[in-house]
Amino acid sequence: MYAIVILAMIAGFLALRLYSVLGKRTGHEQQPAPRSADDRAKVAVLQPRSTGEAAPEAARFVEGMIAPGAEAGMRALIAADRNFDVPQFVEGAKSAYKMVLEAFWRGDREELAWLCDADVLASFEEAIAAREAQGHVLDNRVVRIEKAQIIEASVDGRMAEIALRFEADIAAVTRDKDGTVVAGSMTDAVGTNDVWTFSRDIRSADPNWKLSETDEA
Numbered sequence: 001m002y003a004i005v006i007l008a009m010i011a012g013f014l015a016l017r018l019y020s021v022l023g024k025r026t027g028h029e030q031q032p033a034p035r036s037a038d039d040r041a042k043v044a045v046l047q048p049r050s051t052g053e054a055a056p057e058a059a060r061f062v063e064g065m066i067a068p069g070a071e072a073g074m075r076a077l078i079a080a081d082r083n084f085d086v087p088q089f090v091e092g093a094k095s096a097y098k099m100v101l102e103a104f105w106r107g108d109r110e111e112l113a114w115l116c117d118a119d120v121l122a123s124f125e126e127a128i129a130a131r132e133a134q135g136h137v138l139d140n141r142v143v144r145i146e147k148a149q150i151i152e153a154s155v156d157g158r159m160a161e162i163a164l165r166f167e168a169d170i171a172a173v174t175r176d177k178d179g180t181v182v183a184g185s186m187t188d189a190v191g192t193n194d195v196w197t198f199s200r201d202i203r204s205a206d207p208n209w210k211l212s213e214t215d216e217a
Contacts, residue, residue, distance in 0.1 A: 066150045093148055098145070105138040109124075120211050137176075151165050166196060171185070
């Protein structure tokens with residue numbers, strides 16, 4: 001699952017959709033204020049540090065957050081790391097989804113390096129460089145995330161992987177170097193469906209999960 005799908009841009013309006021690094025997505029650039037390290041820690045996909053006590057099973061399996069086919073994998077992950085908490089992870093993944101998209105849209109390589117593994121980062125950087133060479137600026141925003149559901153989970157030794165399906169609405173505009181709109185519309189949000197996989201060494205002191213694979217749902 002560490003293989004990353006190669007990023008492709010489709011001509012015209014479909015050029016706004018990323019079919020690998022971002023799955024199926026329309027893109028634009030926003031300029032949110034820089035986040036401090038403390039702010040990042042609040043919204044990253046985090047694994048709680050060990051408290052010596054396991055979270056109650058009822059707190060971990062919330063209806064709708066885990067697809068039926070992922071339950072066995074999630075139970076194996078919780079058995080390997082008994083402090084893992086499903087609601088906290090899903091909320092963190094939703095925040096990370098938005099953060100990664102916004103960082104890509106504004107070409108923030110430093111932010112992406114913090115959120116993604118090396119393979120995903122390389123694909124993002126390639127796409128950003130191609131966009132910059134064309135003189136295009138993305139002016140996108142996530143209107144809403146309709147759904148985030150765990151569809152697959154696994155543990156292989158120290159490494160854990162969790163794949164989530166995201167359903168979101170995104171408004172997108174592409175501008176040229178003069179600021180002229182060349183594609184998209186900020187008034188018409190486009191529905192997107194993506195599968196993103198996050199990975200973490202569950203024995204590491206670092207609680208952060210990193211984006212390790214993206215695809216179209």
